[in-house]
Amino acid sequence: MRDMKNGTKRPTIKDIARESGYSKTAVSFAFNDPGRISEKARDQILLTAERLGYIPDPMARNFSLQRHLSIGFLLPQMVQYSLKNPYTLEVIAGIGAVCEKMGYTLTIIPPLHKSLALAVRNAAVDGLITLGSQIDGDIITVMQTRLLPFVMIDGPADEATSSVHIAEEEAAYTQMKAALDYGHRSIAIIGLASATFAIEQESQSVAAKRMQGYHRALGEVGLHFDDVNCLVSECTLEDGRRTAARLLAQKTLPTCVVTMSDIVAIGCITAFREAGVAVPDQISVVGFDNIEEAMTITPALTTIDQPAAEKGKLGAKTLFSIIEGRQEEPVHHQIEYRLVLRDSLKQL
Amino acid sequence: MRDMKNGTKRPTIKDIARESGYSKTAVSFAFNDPGRISEKARDQILLTAERLGYIPDPMARNFSLQRHLSIGFLLPQMVQYSLKNPYTLEVIAGIGAVCEKMGYTLTIIPPLHKSLALAVRNAAVDGLITLGSQIDGDIITVMQTRLLPFVMIDGPADEATSSVHIAEEEAAYTQMKAALDYGHRSIAIIGLASATFAIEQESQSVAAKRMQGYHRALGEVGLHFDDVNCLVSECTLEDGRRTAARLLAQKTLPTCVVTMSDIVAIGCITAFREAGVAVPDQISVVGFDNIEEAMTITPALTTIDQPAAEKGKLGAKTLFSIIEGRQEEPVHHQIEYRLVLRDSLKQL
DNA sequence: CGGGCTATGAAAACCGGTTTAGTATCTCTA
DNA sequence: TAGAGATACTAAACCGGTTTTCATAGCCCG
Numbered sequence A, B: 001m002r003d004m005k006n007g008t009k010r011p012t013i014k015d016i017a018r019e020s021g022y023s024k025t026a027v028s029f030a031f032n033d034p035g036r037i038s039e040k041a042r043d044q045i046l047l048t049a050e051r052l053g054y055i056p057d058p059m060a061r062n063f064s065l066q067r068h069l070s071i072g073f074l075l076p077q078m079v080q081y082s083l084k085n086p087y088t089l090e091v092i093a094g095i096g097a098v099c100e101k102m103g104y105t106l107t108i109i110p111p112l113h114k115s116l117a118l119a120v121r122n123a124a125v126d127g128l129i130t131l132g133s134q135i136d137g138d139i140i141t142v143m144q145t146r147l148l149p150f151v152m153i154d155g156p157a158d159e160a161t162s163s164v165h166i167a168e169e170e171a172a173y174t175q176m177k178a179a180l181d182y183g184h185r186s187i188a189i190i191g192l193a194s195a196t197f198a199i200e201q202e203s204q205s206v207a208a209k210r211m212q213g214y215h216r217a218l219g220e221v222g223l224h225f226d227d228v229n230c231l232v233s234e235c236t237l238e239d240g241r242r243t244a245a246r247l248l249a250q251k252t253l254p255t256c257v258v259t260m261s262d263i264v265a266i267g268c269i270t271a272f273r274e275a276g277v278a279v280p281d282q283i284s285v286v287g288f289d290n291i292e293e294a295m296t297i298t299p300a301l302t303t304i305d306q307p308a309a310e311k312g313k314l315g316a317k318t319l320f321s322i323i324e325g326r327q328e329e330p331v332h333h334q335i336e337y338r339l340v341l342r343d344s345l346k347q348l
Numbered sequence C: 001c002g003g004g005c006t007a008t009g010a011a012a013a014c015c016g017g018t019t020t021a022g023t024a025t026c027t028c029t030a
Numbered sequence D: 001t002a003g004a005g006a007t008a009c010t011a012a013a014c015c016g017g018t019t020t021t022c023a024t025a026g027c028c029c030g
Helices: A013-020 A024-032 A039-052 A058-065 A086-102 A116-122 A137-145 A168-181 A206-220 A237-248 A262-274 A308-323 B013-020 B024-032 B039-052 B058-065 B086-102 B116-122 B137-145 B168-181 B206-220 B237-248 B262-274 B308-323
Strands: A070-074 A105-109 A128-131 A150-153 A162-165 A187-192 A229-233 A256-259 A284-289 A302-305 A332-334 A338-340 B070-074 B105-109 B128-131 B150-153 B162-165 B187-192 B229-233 B256-259 B284-286 B303-305 B332-334 B338-340
Touching: A013 A024, A013 A039, A024 A039, A058 B058, A070 A086, A070 A116, A070 A308, A086 A105, A086 A128, A086 A262, A086 A308, A105 A116, A116 A137, A128 A308, A150 A308, A162 A308, A168 A206, A168 A256, A168 A284, A168 A302, A168 A338, A187 A206, A187 A237, A187 A262, A229 A237, A237 A256, A237 A262, A256 A262, A262 A284, B013 B024, B013 B039, B024 B039, B070 B086, B070 B116, B070 B308, B086 B105, B086 B128, B086 B262, B086 B308, B105 B116, B116 B137, B128 B308, B150 B308, B162 B308, B168 B187, B168 B206, B168 B256, B168 B284, B168 B303, B168 B338, B187 B206, B187 B237, B229 B237, B237 B256, B237 B262, B256 B262, B262 B284
Parallel strands: A070 A105, A070 A128, A128 A150, A150 A162, A162 A332, A187 A229, A187 A256, A256 A284, A284 A302, B070 B105, B070 B128, B128 B150, B150 B162, B162 B332, B187 B229, B187 B256, B256 B284
Antiparallel strands: A105 B105, A302 A338, B303 B338
16 A cells, blocks of 8 residues: 555545545546445545545646636726725625625636736636726737626626626716705815716716716806816725825815715815814715715715625626526616715705 | 637637647647747747637646646635625735735635535635634644645634734733723623633634733733623624624613724724714723724724734735745744724723 | 757647446346 | 346546657757
8 A cells, every 4th residue: 555644745536546446437426426336435435535635626626627616806906906995895795795605716816917918818717707997908808718708897898798887977977966956166076096087088987987977967057177176096095085185285175075986085084184174064075885984984974875795796696697608698787876965065 | 721710619729739730739839938939830829829719728727737826815704794894804905915916816715505614625726824713623624635835814823834913812901901091990892703701711712812811901900701791793893783782782881892803893883873872981992903994983993903914915925935835834923913092992 | 971969849648637438247027 | 038227337538738758850060
């Protein structure tokens, strides 16, 4: 009997076959289809496996079965940004909950050598979920070439791509309208990093659609982008604070700051507080997302609620239905948003 | 020429070999070791690959190379709990940042059929990071049997296991002492779900070590567990609120609540606020972890700072050094904690 | 002009499982 | 008692790459 106990290498199915006196096939059956062999053989094999410390190699198994038992989540930005954004994290949690139910793992895929397309090329997953607008043609090409099922959340999805999203333009319109309805006319907008203030462009990006909504709401009271203070911030608490500092450095403060993200809004509130500027008495702040913290901060944040966890769940469910072949045609889930009025927006 | 464009299956290396007139070997070289073949052959092959939409199968490649290019993070609890805990998320972000740098993906591993050990058996990863005390012998046995490198964060690590942690007993002592130093004698403790109030047991779990620290601090002012109100909460905002409700339902309120987790502390604060109980004027609250929100909530939370992201980074770095064979002996990183005094703890 | 070296590429083994196809034996039935 | 069918098992093919080993041709050099 070959001494394998202290060998540096793990025993394989072949070792168990040899040691137990049965064939590879029999060993495989013992683990995967016990009824297929005799009780005696099964016991022999399982005992041998136990004795040698044999555990079937998951990768070999997955490879043979042509599956991964994992779906991928494509990080919209570098890890240090993405995984600090509570909205993103809530989406991930939603995806994760479905994965758990399905017996899959969830692979977080950061850019590889700064390239998301490269990361997708190498991703060992059964399907992908993307979040946000940073998804360019290269990435889509790779996914399609690999025949990798994918679902876009908040992304620039065309007709052929399954997606989950809210009515961005309308939601942004609603958000801005709330500020205007409360009497605010001196307004600052803090957009996402990818936002552009050239309304003409036909971009499918979330930021662009929201800008269109802002534009429409402002137009209804006779305002234009030229009349508002337009800034841009990374989607992090820190950068929200920095952006608020930029506002504070200007001569005149707006009466209301409309942001595209709660995390930025919260950054602003803390920065204002530290600068001795009272929210909402001196300045109102409106957020977007309704993350959990929007409720706990003082003052509680007026914001647009979009069910992030629900988005993640729906995205994951959709992906699994494609993976399992239950879904042939692309689907586009539009889910509900909702204005949540809290203390951070003050009636003028 | 075989028509492959609209076939339902992806082309393999064999197809490219046949179509280009070269061998599998040559195709492999074209992608991985271009200098090994002639320029002409390389161009031919790459062109053919492009034309047929060939991308090497990552799983086959990884299988052949006996690697995964992914490390696993073992979720301490069910997804819906784990991924709602900011502390856990910060640790994950730290791990993720290192993964990104190393060109690895991060696989989130939820329990499989309620079993973490089973999930570990099947995990397709090069190594594992665990968090918390829920790691039992079965899980460790599987990791060892699979010869899977692993690092424990906040875990019950023995000498043979690489780990990252703070001095739990001492940190808890410091936390409790702060409350006592501020004059509090009527105290409630809200422990982690796994906490037990039988101080005698020699458990290695975080909760047990912290209880020992509490016990020591209380003892110094002549108090004992019998004199304090001991509760237990899941590590979620929601359960924190429920636990606060249980406190509120009792006849007498303590003057100070000492929790093992910021997220629970914040849940308590919001519950107290909603019940009209002023923090810290009527009741003080002390947290543990110093998550980002501890600073933004009103009143700002007095807590023990432990650098979660740093823990994740250090854990991941350690794991990679084991995977790459640079680290033979197990290492135990003990990192610094720090008491952060803020408004939620009031001098009596 | 023969021996050795380099450049180029193909054949076959290998990674560790699963599965198909097939064989030998035993049991039941007509 | 022959044939059909079930049972228990094995050999070999397969998943799609990488890598080792080997073959051939061309070249340089003494």
